[in-house]
Amino acid sequence: MTRQKRRDWLMKSEPSVFSYDDLVKEPDSTAMWDGVRNYQARNLLRDEIRVGDRVLFYHSNDAPIGVVGVCRVVRAGYPDPTQFDSTQKYYDPRSSKEKPRWYVVDVKAQKRLSRIVTLAEIKEDEELSDMKLVQKGQRLSVQPVTEAEFDRIVVMSKQ
DNA sequence: GCCAACGTTGGC
């Protein structure tokens, strides 16, 4: 068994729905990343994301749009319980406990950036021009980032 | 609120 290298990710959330502050307020600053209903993102949550991986927490939709904090994955992919609950918004009648369709990971807030690194800045930064986030048509709410991209954003937050 | 870019659904 070869040990897989830690990987880095970016996850989007609308702050009006679930913000970085909301995550910090959770017990142990930890929450399920639920409600992902896109198969590409699902595959990442189920198959690729591992305990110890780093996550950039991104606020979408509401200004200021950008990366606000850093998290750590503390539990790898398991079935999203909201898909089984008919009272929930994320209920999926096509899913069953035997054959779950959607997955979550648990993330723990690690460090709020000293300031938000905005989408506008990310777009302007030459070192970040290959980020999936700024590729045309790219809307994945869970996406891989390189170590260099991750570290660059943290550096920018300190400037 | 608008709309571009995708993703999903369902008839055929």
Place this chain on the structure above:
DNA sequence: GCCAACGTTGGC
């Protein structure tokens, strides 16, 4: 399998 219609994401 094709593709039109519809739904969603997410920046502006």
